[in-house]
Amino acid sequence: MAAVELRQVVKSYDGKNTVIHGIDLDIRQGEFCVFVGPSGCGKSTLLRMIAGLESISAGEVRIGGQVVNDKPPRSRDIAMVFQDYALYPHKTLYDNMAFGLQLRKTPEDEIKRRVMDAARLLRIDHMLDRRPAALSGGQRQRVAIGRAIVRQPEVFLFDEPLSNLDAQLRHEMRTEIKRLHQRLGATMIYVTHDQVEAMTLADRIAVLSAGRKMQYDTPDAIYNRPAALFVAGFTGAPPMNLVNATVTDGVADVGGGVRVPLPPRLAPRGGASMLGVRPENLRLAPEAGDIALPATVSLLEPLGAETLVTLKVGGAEVIARLSASFHEAPGTPLQVHVNPAHLHLFDPQSGAALA
Numbered sequence: 001m002a003a004v005e006l007r008q009v010v011k012s013y014d015g016k017n018t019v020i021h022g023i024d025l026d027i028r029q030g031e032f033c034v035f036v037g038p039s040g041c042g043k044s045t046l047l048r049m050i051a052g053l054e055s056i057s058a059g060e061v062r063i064g065g066q067v068v069n070d071k072p073p074r075s076r077d078i079a080m081v082f083q084d085y086a087l088y089p090h091k092t093l094y095d096n097m098a099f100g101l102q103l104r105k106t107p108e109d110e111i112k113r114r115v116m117d118a119a120r121l122l123r124i125d126h127m128l129d130r131r132p133a134a135l136s137g138g139q140r141q142r143v144a145i146g147r148a149i150v151r152q153p154e155v156f157l158f159d160e161p162l163s164n165l166d167a168q169l170r171h172e173m174r175t176e177i178k179r180l181h182q183r184l185g186a187t188m189i190y191v192t193h194d195q196v197e198a199m200t201l202a203d204r205i206a207v208l209s210a211g212r213k214m215q216y217d218t219p220d221a222i223y224n225r226p227a228a229l230f231v232a233g234f235t236g237a238p239p240m241n242l243v244n245a246t247v248t249d250g251v252a253d254v255g256g257g258v259r260v261p262l263p264p265r266l267a268p269r270g271g272a273s274m275l276g277v278r279p280e281n282l283r284l285a286p287e288a289g290d291i292a293l294p295a296t297v298s299l300l301e302p303l304g305a306e307t308l309v310t311l312k313v314g315g316a317e318v319i320a321r322l323s324a325s326f327h328e329a330p331g332t333p334l335q336v337h338v339n340p341a342h343l344h345l346f347d348p349q350s351g352a353a354l355a
Contacts, residue, residue, distance in 0.1 A: 001187045002064030002077070002154035003029045004050060009059035011045055011211075019045055020211045022059065027189060027204075032181050034190045036198035037208035038234070043191045044159055046208070050189065051157050052076050064154055079148035080157040083164060085140045087132040087147075093119075094128040097147045111150075118149040121183065122176070138169040145180070158190040162197065174200060195235050199223065207231050229351035232276050232344060238308065240344070241282075241318040245275040247345070255315020261291060263340040265355050273354065276344035279308065282320035282336045290337040297332045311336060 004027040011020035020042050027033045035043035048054040050061055052073035060067050068076050087096050094115055101111045119125035122142040132140055141161055148156055158177070162170045178201055181188055192198055198205050199219045207214045207222060207230070215227040226232040232240040245252040245260070250268075252260040252275050260275065286292065298317060299310035302324065309320045309328075313336070320336060328334065345354040 001030050001185065003027060003062075004033075004155060004187065004189065005060075005062040005065075006046075006050075007060040007062070009046070009049060009061060010057045011042070011049060011054065012057045015057075018057075018211065020049070020057075023208075023211075023213050025206060025213070025216060027187065030185050030187055032188045032190065032201060032203045034192060034198040034202035034205050035208060036192055036195055036205055036234075037214075039193060040210075041208040042211040043193075043208050045211075047157055047159055047189060047191045050155075051078055051080050077154040078157055079151040079153040079155075080159065081141075081144050081148050081161045083160045085132070085144045087140060087143060089132050092129050092131055093124065093135075093143050093146075096132070096143055097128075097150055100147065100151055114150040114152070115146070118146040121149065121180070122146050136169075137165050138173055141165070141173055142176070145177070149180075149184070154187065156186055156188040158188065160191055160193070162192075163194075170194075170197075177201065196237060199235070207234065209234075225353075226276075226344065227353050229274060229346040229348070229353075232346065232353075236278060238279055238319050238321075240276045240278050241316075242346070243275045243313075243316040243318065244348070245273050245345075247271060247273050252345075254313065256313075258293060258314030260293065260343070261340065262343065262345070266343065266345045272348055274346040274348050276346060277318070277338055277342055279319045279321040281338055281342035282311075282318065282322075283338070284322065284326075284334065284336060286337040287339065290339055292335045292337055295334055295336050297328050297330050297334065299330060300326070300328075 006023055006025040008022045009020060010022055012018040035046060037043050045054055049056050056069050061069055063076055097115045098111045119128055124142050162173050174197055202219055204218055205222050206216045209230050215222060215231045223235055233242055243254050245254045247270050250262050252262055293313050295311040295313045298312050301308040306324055307322050307326045309322050311318055311320055347354055
């Protein structure tokens with residue numbers, strides 16, 4: 001396993017259309033790093049540049065301390081798992097997993113040992129004589145991952161490997177990949193548009209937007225201390241509530257006569273801002289130090305274990321994550337409470353978090 005470093009990496013086509021804008025990243029040895037962002041943000045392009053499948057217009061990519069800009073993919077000691085599995089339909093699972101080692105003239109007994117070890121790890125050792133057509137989507141993805149494992153690479157690269165699976169299989173395979181990383185301790189870089197996958201799998205997450213790095217941090221920091229408006233609105237299901245506000249003398253006016261006192265860390269800010277709060281930080285029962293906000297119920301979305309409640313607060317609508325026992329009808333007035341420590345403030349122009 002090896003560390004991966006990106007230094008001011010740029011990708012442009014024809015010198016005009018720039019899709020990656022000077023990204024810096026340090027991915028530690030043995031770390032699970034996830035690139036996440038909406039479609040078209042450049043996450044797969046960045047992964048392919050690390051793999052050597054896309055050329056680098058400027059900057060450096062280092063694997064294990066060595067600059068690999070001009071090295072072909074086969075010389076970078078990486079293994080890649082693709083979205084579409086990329087299995088040979090006429091070969092058995094054993095031969096699919098062994099094929100790369102056979103091309104490298106690896107001794108047959110070593111090939112057999114590696115394939116069997118990987119198959120047992122992924123619980124597919126009982127089906128190695130089958131062909132891909134006889135497998136489910138999840139089993140095919142296990143074979144694709146097994147083919148990467150037998151390579152024993154310095155770095156594993158995953159390009160949206162679960163996007164073709166249904167919700168239940170995605171959950172199962174996400175668990176398998178997490179366990180795989182714990183067992184192998186390998187450096188893994190994983191691309192997804194699904195922020196739930198990112199939060200559950202990653203040691204650190206790089207949130208990308210329009211080819212730019214918006215934040216690179218732990219899942220906890222990404223969720224609880226978003227550095228940018230985009231990060232706040234992209235992470236979470238549902239995402240952070242973001243409300244237009246005008247800040248004067250330490251108080252945020254959100255319209256409709258509702259004024260929210262700000263904590264000292266936010267109070268110096270003045271003028272137009274975006275006020276943010278996570279749905280789970282809005283509650284009905286007050287606690288010491290809470291701010292009370294008048295609200296009106298607009299919509300209920302029961303989810304079994306909890307209920308998402310859309311509330312009219314001042315001039316905006318926000319979502320609160322409340323208990324499943326909440327059954328107030330739309331139009332009901334009530335008060336919601338929030339600890340000021342859970343409030344966030346963003347510059348609406350630059351998108352930067354304010355503190």
